[in-house]
Amino acid sequence: MSERRGHPAEIRADMAAAVRLEWWNVGWSISIIVAMGLAMGSSQAMKTAWVEDMLGLVPPIAFLIAARFERRPSNARFHYGFDRVNGLGFLIAAVALAAVGLFLLRDAVVALVTAEHVSIGSARLFGHDLWLGWFMLAAQAYATIPPLVIGHMELPLAKRLRDKLLHTDALMNKANWQTGVAGFLGVAGLGMGWWWADSVAAAIISLSIIADGIKALRVATSELVDGVPCALDSSKQSEEAAAVAKALRKRFPGARVLMRETGRYIRAEVVGVSPPRNFDSKTFEIPGLDDRWRLESIAFRL
Amino acid sequence: MKYAPALLLATLAACQDYPRDIGGTLDHIRAERVMRVGLVAGEAETRDRAAITAYLDRVGRAAGARSEIVRGAAEPLLLRLGHGQLDLVIGDMTEDSPWIADAMVIEPIAETMLGKDRILLSPIARNGENRWIILLERAVRDGRPKNGA
Incomplete structure (x- = not known):
């Protein structure tokens, strides 16, 4: 039975830093969802990126909930405490990551097979007709920066905390900034008249996201069925x-x-x-x- | 750094042609000096004749081309648009028309009410012809009365 109340003293500072970082992550993610929602217009590629940004909220929210539960001591109903809530959050985050990859791949393949030509119109602002693609490019550029920075900051914390949920969130942030780059290249390519640019970039990136998602799913399910303790980024024994x-x-x-x-x-x-x-x-x-x-x-x- | 001004000029020059049409519609129109227009046969032809003529004049001036008009039913004209045999279709559309997903329905140049429903006389372009679409949208907006006018 876990006699611990709260996290061990050795990791409390890192846990506090991780919780702060995840609140920032949620805040930035919401700002990206709003910016992308305003700029997406009728572009299917932008809509896909928007749905992926929504899914990107799953790991940080799962982490914040798990961190709150983990602090609780064992009680009459939960004799072994709440350590495994982190593992449950890890499974949820792994499913979300794999879903982002599959969603991106499906969308890219459908767009390529149907040779989808995306129309992006214009809006009149202060007497000038501006191509809405410029707003989409700005939104996509903005959407790459927070996940790139936050994901980079999460990795050392996840390593020190042996936190696979936080590590999966770092992977989700990697997926989000890569998707943002793909979306940026896609809109920029569309402006060049290359209808296939967006889908090809998205398909390539989706494969690495799916691989990360499947790896995370294997480790998460292994933990839930009492497999041997695994390394942070591998299904092999730590x-x-x-x-x-x-x-x-x-x-x-x-x-x-x-x-x-x-x-x-x-x-x-x-x-x-x-x-x-x-x-x-x-x-x-x-x-x-x-x-x-x-x-x-x-x-x-x- | 000494190449920066040249790079800036090259970028600005490239931006002038940006975005480009996937199927090269506007380039084709400018080269041939003809735009192939499909006019959906129906009430709009007589009801909004002046608006259609004025709109085609504005588009023609901006594109440097004259209109070559064919008349017909909506669906064959829209299919010809999708196959690149027409550059523009003008016709009555409802706000929930199924064609909205298959072609770029632009802001209306005129509208009438049928009970509570709006019928929009809209220019329609082939999807992905973004430079051409911007030109068509600009011509719609230029035809609207200015505020306070």
């Missing part, structure tokens, strides 16, 4: 989990060592031995595990 297993096998030869991950924490179980007297899981030496907070508990079972 080096920290390997270090814990190695130290426990050395200390308890002949015993089975089982491990799973609950949110950002590793829980280990040693099967086949009685809990030794004077064994303190907090001070038990584990070479290779520098951030000790990562190991939530070591349990014993005969």
Whole structure:
């Protein structure tokens, strides 16, 4: 049972920074959704980018909800606390990321197959007829900057916090700025008379987004079915989990060592031995595990 | 830096032709000095004859071309527009016309009411001919009475 109330002291400052960053993320995302909504007109490519920006809100909101739950102590209904809310948010974010990639690919393929020619008209402002494509280009350029900056700032925090939900949000931000660049090139290409430019750029980018989404889905489902703790950006066992297993096998030869991950924490179980007297899981030496907070508990079972 | 003015001039020159038409409609009209117009047969022909003539004059002046008009039913004319056999169709459209998705229906040059519904006499262009569409839109706006006039 988790006896912790709130996050471990070692990660509180980083968690506070991540929560602040995600509030900024939500604020900037809403401003992008408004700007794109005003500029999109009848352009299907802009509408797609707008829907993707809406989906981009899912990971930061999931993170903020998960962070709030994680702080709660265990209670009569939830004996193991709320560490796994982060894992649940991670699954939701992974689904949203994969959905963005699939949505983008579908739209690009349909536009290419039907040879869709997009019309962008003009608006009269102060006596001048301005092509609405200029407003779309400005909105797309604006839409690339916040996700580029925020995603870049999220990565080191996600690494220190072992937060796969935050890492997935960084991937979503990468998807958003890449989609913004594709949209910018698409509108600019359309202005050159290249109807296919937008769709080709979007199709290429969608493949990398889908790959990231599928990888995140594999890790998220692995965590929910008690798979071994995974590295942040891979479905392979993390080096920290390997270090814990190695130290426990050395200390308890002949015993089975089982491990799973609950949110950002590793829980280990040693099967086949009685809990030794004077064994303190907090001070038990584990070479290779520098951030000790990562190991939530070591349990014993005969 | 010494190439900056030349680069700026080249960019400005490129912007003059920007955006371009996907199918090159305006380039074709300017080269041939003819714009192929489909006029949907019906009430609008007589009801809004003056508005149609004035509009085609403005478009013709801006494009440097004369109009070559064919008359017919809406759907065949719109199909010919989609195949690039016409540059412009003018006809009555409703606000929820299914053709809105398949062609660029421009702001109306005249409108009449049928009960609570509006019938819009609209120029219609082929999708993606964005430079041509801007010219057509400008000609609609230039025909509207100025505020306070």
